Amino acid sequence: MIESEFKVFIKGICNYFERKRPQDDTLELWFDCVKWIKSDSLDFIQKKIQNNNDTFPKNLPNAIISAYHVFMDSRLNAEEDQVYVECPHCLEGFIYTTKKAWGMNYHFTFRCGVCRQRNEKGLPIKTPWEIEQAGYDIIDGGVEVLAPPVDKNRVVSLLKEIV
Numbered sequence: 001m002i003e004s005e006f007k008v009f010i011k012g013i014c015n016y017f018e019r020k021r022p023q024d025d026t027l028e029l030w031f032d033c034v035k036w037i038k039s040d041s042l043d044f045i046q047k048k049i050q051n052n053n054d055t056f057p058k059n060l061p062n063a064i065i066s067a068y069h070v071f072m073d074s075r076l077n078a079e080e081d082q083v084y085v086e087c088p089h090c091l092e093g094f095i096y097t098t099k100k101a102w103g104m105n106y107h108f109t110f111r112c113g114v115c116r117q118r119n120e121k122g123l124p125i126k127t128p129w130e131i132e133q134a135g136y137d138i139i140d141g142g143v144e145v146l147a148p149p150v151d152k153n154r155v156v157s158l159l160k161e162i163v
């Protein structure tokens with residue numbers, strides 16, 4: 001979303017809860033937390049926050065993000081063709097990592113726990129912080145550096161051909 005859309009959104013929420021609009025500094029801070037959210041979800045988010053809260057949420061950015069997760073969940077179930085939001089923490093919803101184990105570097109893919117825009121059930125949902133805490137190294141830019149797996153039988157038969 002862009003800042004002007006966010007301001008309109010905040011104005012709506014503040015009016016609903018009869019609360020004074022926040023200072024510009026606060027507004028900017030909030031915007032930084034949620035600007036990756038697509039603006040077409042804002043109507044849904046506003047209604048959700050208004051329905052779920054008796055008063056203005058203590059931590060509005062968190063309330064926005066959790067309402068957005070509900071929005072994404074309902075949409076993921078409804079849609080096949082996904083347009084991925086640009087989340088600063090992942091590549092189209094995936095976080096690519098490596099981890100050393102038994103002297104080898106293994107590659108693991110996670111679903112981003114910040115934007116939660118993927119529904120591949122086999123992949124765990126984790127935030128980058130959780131992932132790093134668990135000892136994985138996040139690959140910058142998410143570039144898939146993994147070579148295709150070597151098929152031993154294929155190598156053997158190639159060698160036979162050469163010999």
Ligand SMILES: [Zn+2]
Nearest residue numbers: 087090112115
């Ligand atoms: Zn993400």
